[in-house]
Amino acid sequence: MTGISVTFGGIKALTDVSLTVEPGQVHGLIGPNGAGKTTMFNVACGLVRNSEGTITWRGEELRRLRPAQLAGLGIARTLQGVGLFPGLTVLENVMVGAHKHAKAGFFSALLAIPTADRDDARLRERAMTALAELDADDYAARYPGSLPYPVQKRVALARALVSEPELLLLDEPASGLSEDEMHELGELIQHLSGRMSVLLVEHHMDLVMRVCDQITVLDSGRQIAAGTPQQVQNDPAVTEAYLGDAVDDTTDVSELAGTDGGTHRG
Numbered sequence: 001m002t003g004i005s006v007t008f009g010g011i012k013a014l015t016d017v018s019l020t021v022e023p024g025q026v027h028g029l030i031g032p033n034g035a036g037k038t039t040m041f042n043v044a045c046g047l048v049r050n051s052e053g054t055i056t057w058r059g060e061e062l063r064r065l066r067p068a069q070l071a072g073l074g075i076a077r078t079l080q081g082v083g084l085f086p087g088l089t090v091l092e093n094v095m096v097g098a099h100k101h102a103k104a105g106f107f108s109a110l111l112a113i114p115t116a117d118r119d120d121a122r123l124r125e126r127a128m129t130a131l132a133e134l135d136a137d138d139y140a141a142r143y144p145g146s147l148p149y150p151v152q153k154r155v156a157l158a159r160a161l162v163s164e165p166e167l168l169l170l171d172e173p174a175s176g177l178s179e180d181e182m183h184e185l186g187e188l189i190q191h192l193s194g195r196m197s198v199l200l201v202e203h204h205m206d207l208v209m210r211v212c213d214q215i216t217v218l219d220s221g222r223q224i225a226a227g228t229p230q231q232v233q234n235d236p237a238v239t240e241a242y243l244g245d246a247v248d249d250t251t252d253v254s255e256l257a258g259t260d261g262g263t264h265r266g
């Protein structure tokens with residue numbers, strides 16, 4: 001992504017931000033509240049349109065990226081929160097993520113079209129494999145609403161993984177997780193980077209510093225630093241940006257709590 005700018009109703013949320021997720025690398029996107037991380041992430045998913053800049057994927061410029069195109073491009077994402085379908089079982093939710101691999105497709109399978117039987121079996125197998133990788137296969141027959149939040153997050157991740165993406169976009173995957181669960185998530189992300197690239201938007205610095213190969217730091221919609229975890233940690237501009245945020249947090253943290261990232265920083 002090169003020279004990305006985004007304007008919301010006259011307000012610039014991003015100004016000339018560039019980042020490249022290299023193959024097989026974990027790229028962290030960090031910054032204080034309201035820095036523009038979610039906006040940049042949403043541009044990468046096709047949920048927000050950039051007013052300037054270019055997105056290049058597999059050597060080709062994507063002129064108009066739409067969320068529905070992602071799977072076909074080999075890109076999968078998880079969003080903040082969980083976003084599972086409450087009326088489908090865990091297994092069915094994950095199968096939705098795999099449907100591009102089936103000839104007839106999951107939806108034909110739901111309609112019980114006979115020719116879909118073989119595809120359905122393949123989908124189930126793939127979905128079960130993804131759930132097993134996330135240690136969530138025991139919950140296959142359960143409904144998401146009956147499961148603890150961290151398990152729901154694992155299922156959402158399984159749904160993203162089942163399409164075997166080349167690039168996985170993760171928006172705050174550690175939110176709501178315990179220390180132990182976060183540690184496991186870190187190990188999983190490192191493990192996954194053996195077979196895909198990862199763009200990680202995350203507030204938990206210890207996780208970011210542990211798993212990322214490269215980090216881009218935003219503040220007030222601008223890129224203020226980029227480099228390895230060590231380079232970024234030693235960058236005075238980064239410390240300064242976070243120090244300012246800590247002061248803000250004491251005043252408006254309750255206002256920010258429970259929002260989905262489209263928050264204003266006083």
Ligand SMILES: Nc1ncnc2c1ncn2[C@@H]1O[C@H](COP(=O)(O)OP(=O)(O)OP(=O)(O)O)[C@@H](O)[C@H]1O
Binds near residue numbers: 008035039040260
């Ligand atoms: N849909 C929107 N309409 C108007 N302004 C928006 C919208 N989404 C984000 N913004 C603004 O754009 C800026 C960047 O917000 P963004 O949510 O991308 O930051 P962030 O770094 O993800 O923040 P947080 O860590 O709090 O989630 C903020 O000033 C925010 O208020």
